[in-house]
Every structure is written in structure tokens, then in C-alpha cells.
Amino acid sequence: MLLSGTVIADSRTVLEDGALVVEGSEIAAVGERSEIRDRYPDLEEHEFDLLAPGLVGGHIHSVQSLGRGIADDSELLEWLFEYVLPMEASLSGDEMEVAAKLGYLEMLQSGTTTCIDHLSVNHADRAFEAAGESGIRGVLGKVMMDQRSPEGLLEETDDALAESEELIREYHGSFDDRIRYAVTPRFAVSCTEACLRGARELADAYDGVRIHTHASENRGEIDTVESDTGMRNIEWLDEVGLTGEDVVLAHCVWTDEREREILAETGTHVTYCPSSNMKLASGVAPIMEYLERGIPVALGNDGPPCNNTLDPFTEMRQASLLQKVDRLDPVAIPAEEIFEMATVNGAKAAGFDRLGKLRSGWRADVIGIDTDKARATPLHDPISHLVFGAHGDDVEFTMVDGTVLVDDGEVRSLDARSIREEASEIALDLEAYRESTDDARP
Numbered sequence: 001m002l003l004s005g006t007v008i009a010d011s012r013t014v015l016e017d018g019a020l021v022v023e024g025s026e027i028a029a030v031g032e033r034s035e036i037r038d039r040y041p042d043l044e045e046h047e048f049d050l051l052a053p054g055l056v057g058g059h060i061h062s063v064q065s066l067g068r069g070i071a072d073d074s075e076l077l078e079w080l081f082e083y084v085l086p087m088e089a090s091l092s093g094d095e096m097e098v099a100a101k102l103g104y105l106e107m108l109q110s111g112t113t114t115c116i117d118h119l120s121v122n123h124a125d126r127a128f129e130a131a132g133e134s135g136i137r138g139v140l141g142k143v144m145m146d147q148r149s150p151e152g153l154l155e156e157t158d159d160a161l162a163e164s165e166e167l168i169r170e171y172h173g174s175f176d177d178r179i180r181y182a183v184t185p186r187f188a189v190s191c192t193e194a195c196l197r198g199a200r201e202l203a204d205a206y207d208g209v210r211i212h213t214h215a216s217e218n219r220g221e222i223d224t225v226e227s228d229t230g231m232r233n234i235e236w237l238d239e240v241g242l243t244g245e246d247v248v249l250a251h252c253v254w255t256d257e258r259e260r261e262i263l264a265e266t267g268t269h270v271t272y273c274p275s276s277n278m279k280l281a282s283g284v285a286p287i288m289e290y291l292e293r294g295i296p297v298a299l300g301n302d303g304p305p306c307n308n309t310l311d312p313f314t315e316m317r318q319a320s321l322l323q324k325v326d327r328l329d330p331v332a333i334p335a336e337e338i339f340e341m342a343t344v345n346g347a348k349a350a351g352f353d354r355l356g357k358l359r360s361g362w363r364a365d366v367i368g369i370d371t372d373k374a375r376a377t378p379l380h381d382p383i384s385h386l387v388f389g390a391h392g393d394d395v396e397f398t399m400v401d402g403t404v405l406v407d408d409g410e411v412r413s414l415d416a417r418s419i420r421e422e423a424s425e426i427a428l429d430l431e432a433y434r435e436s437t438d439d440a441r442p
């Protein structure tokens with residue numbers, strides 16, 4: 001397949017009149033359109049305004065999609081324990097599958113081709129199946145919670161680890177190795193030391209399995225960990241083995257100098273979630289300090305209840321603007337660097353090699369973006385447009401591993417209409433459930 005248009009091959013390389021050829025699951029060639037046309041005269045040409053590497057959601061909760069809008073304007077721990085966790089606990093297997101599909105649908109429609117996905121405690125297998133069917137690339141994990149957790153989610157440590165291991169055996173490397181596993185403790189507050197140490201042992205026992213958790217999102221969280229362990233949160237995670245090049249920590253808003261040193265020394269990945277941090281008023285993550293120390297930073301939308309969208313373009317824009325206003329520095333995090341976070345840095349966090357740039361021999365995860373609109377006129381700088389001006393709705397074409405999943409705005413791998421209908425029906429039940437628990441509250 002030959003795709004042509006303005007090609008953003010990576011943050012430093014834009015071909016105004018470019019083209020790329022996809023063979024199987026890989027990119028076979030990238031270059032000037034005339035040169036590619038000469039080399040592949042028999043291939044039919046598919047023209048786009050802009051072509052770019054697929055974007056990577058470095059911290060996502062697909063299965064929270066049904067909770068979009070249920071807990072706006074509330075504080076993190078209330079948001080989590082009063083709304084989001086009870087919602088997760090109440091979902092049946094069928095409902096979990098619909099929730100996950102709604103998440104993958106939104107991501108594929110808006111240009112996210114890889115996600116690092118924090119599922120829930122129960123029915124994780126249904127989300128793995130949904131991800132496989134959707135065609136998305138993902139590193140998914142069943143959530144583990146073995147202390148300070150509500151009924152329906154609290155589990156025995158051994159059970160949490162045993163179920164995680166079963167899922168690794170079943171799904172790690174599945175669906176042509178598009179789907180991989182991350183051992184996923186929810187956060188240190190809701191996991192015992194045995195659970196956290198067990199997570200490290202499990203990840204070490206299987207090649208390529210990663211670790212994904214939340215860290216230092218909120219001041220209440222770090223106070224709790226400090227009173228439990230006598231250590232700062234990142235120091236504690238380091239103590240129990242949850243730092244390193246195979247670890248992805250979402251947020252890292254509240255860290256001190258020593259903790260930043262640990263992140264840098266261990267090569268731990270940080271996922272910056274600016275919309276979520278703003279909406280829950282968690283704070284401003286010290287991303288400039290991380291970048292200055294060489295800590296790898298990816299970008300993530302977090303979950304629909306705290307965002308409220310999985311649009312990766314919105315996230316790129318917020319990522320830059322929040323650092324500018326926090327530092328009172330308009331130069332803070334330029335568009336090219338944000339674009340790297342959303343592409344190649346995310347790919348490294350997810351642990352996929354040859355991903356996040358459009359290069360010969362790299363994996364064929366590609367998006368096509370429509371710029372035939374007032375918002376994109378004039379188009380001086382395509383990367384600046386993607387970071388500051390584009391929306392998920394501008395994505396008209398999505399390819400993962402060489403397979404076209406969205407074409408002309410239509411999703412091929414999932415039935416978008418029926419997923420949205422089912423999700424709306426389940427959400428009505430959730431509303432009734434929430435009203436009944438509201439009545440029961442003093």
C-alpha cells in the first residue's frame with residue numbers, strides 16, 4: 001500500500017510532498033513522493049493531507065469509559081472511592097467488555113494506535129479480548145488491590161498475583177504480539193508490600209512483561225505511603241523493586257530531589273497526564289526537571305472520568321500549555337518535544353521497538369489527518385498544528401501493524417454504532433445505581 005501526503009516522519013523530519021509504502025506489518029520505504037512512485041510504479045496511491053506516526057497513550061483506563069461525566073468537579077480521593085471504584089466494582093463481564101471497546105473505539109477514531117492500559121480488578125480477560133478484536137496495539141494489565149479497597153475490588157494477595165500470571169500466560173504476546181502484559185498494582189496505597197514485591201517477581205519471570213502503576217499523583221496519597229512505610233512514595237517503590245526501564249509510573253506530580261534522582265538513575269518511565277492533573281487539581285508535574293535529568297516522559301489521557309476524552313491531540317496541547325504557565329516561560333516544552341512524548345517516548349514506555357517514527361523497517365502504525373479546514377489554515381508548520389491546533393476528529397485514517405482500522409473516518413474493526421448504543425444503556429443503569437447509593441449516604 002502506498003500512502004502519500006505531507007509526511008511527518010519524526011519530530012525533526014517533515015516531507016512536504018512525501019510518501020510511504022507499507023508491506024505486511026512494516027514500513028518498506030519512506031521518502032519524496034516522486035522517488036517512491038518511481039520505485040513502486042504498480043502500487044495504487046492513497047492520498048492524505050498529513051501522515052504521521054500513530055500516537056501512544058502512555059497511561060489510559062479504557063474500562064472507565066462508562067464513567068465519563070459521572071464525577072466531574074470532585075476531589076481525587078472522593079472521586080476515586082465514591083464514584084470510580086464503585087463503578088468498576090459494579091460492572092459485569094459483558095459490561096466491562098463494552099466499556100473497553102468504547103475506549104478502544106475512541107482511541108482508534110482519534111489517532112491513538114498504542115495504549116498502556118490500566119484495566120480493573122475483575123474481568124480483565126474481557127478487555128484483552130476486546131483490545132485484540134479492535135486491532136489496537138496495547139500493553140494491558142489486570143489491576144491488583146489487596147488493601148484499603150472497596151468491597152468487590154479487594155482481593156487476597158496470592159489471588160491477585162495468580163490471576164495476573166494466568167493472564168500473562170494467556171495474553172502476553174497474543175494477537176500477533178500486538179497485545180502484551182504489564183503487571184498493574186493500582187497504587188502503593190491499595191497494595192501491600194507483598195503485592196508490590198510480587199509484581200516485580202512476576203514481571204522478571206516473563207520476558208518483555210512490564211510494570212505499570214500510579215505514583216505520587218496527590219499529596220494525600222504520598223502522606224499515606226509515608227505513614228505506612230516511613231518513606232517517600234518513589235523511594236518506597238524503588239525499595240520494593242518497582243523502578244527501572246521496564247516500569248511506567250503515571251503522574252509523578254509530587255516528587256522531591258531524591259526521588260527525581262531515583263527516576264533518572266533507574267531509567268523509569270514517567271507518564272505525564274496534564275488534563276487529569278488539572279481536572280482533579282492534583283498539581284503540576286515537574287516535567288521540565290524530568291526532561292533536564294533525562295528521565296523518559298510519555299503522555300497519557302488517564303481515564304474518561306477525569307479528562308473527559310481520550311483525544312491525544314488535546315493532551316499534547318495541554319501538556320505544553322500547562323508547563324508554560326507553570327514556569328511563566330513561553331519557551332517551555334516546544335511542539336517537537338511534545339510530539340516525541342506522544343510518539344517515540346510512548347513507544348519506549350510501552351516496550352515496543354521500531355515504533356513511533358515513520359521509518360523503513362519500523363512497525364506500520366500510521367495515522368492520516370485532514371487539514372482541509374479553517375482551523376488548519378494556513379499550515380505553516382505541520383508539527384505545531386498537530387500539537388496546538390488539531391483535534392481527534394481530524395483523524396480520517398488509522399493503521400496498526402499494517403492493518404487499516406479506520407478508513408475515511410469509519411472504524412472497520414469494531415461496530416461503532418452498537419458499542420455506543422450498548423454503552424449508553426449500561427450507563428443508564430449506572431446512573432440509577434449511583435442515585436441509590438446517594439440515597440443511602442447520610
Ligand SMILES: [Zn+2]
Binds near residue numbers: 059061118250302303
Ligand atoms: Zn490513572
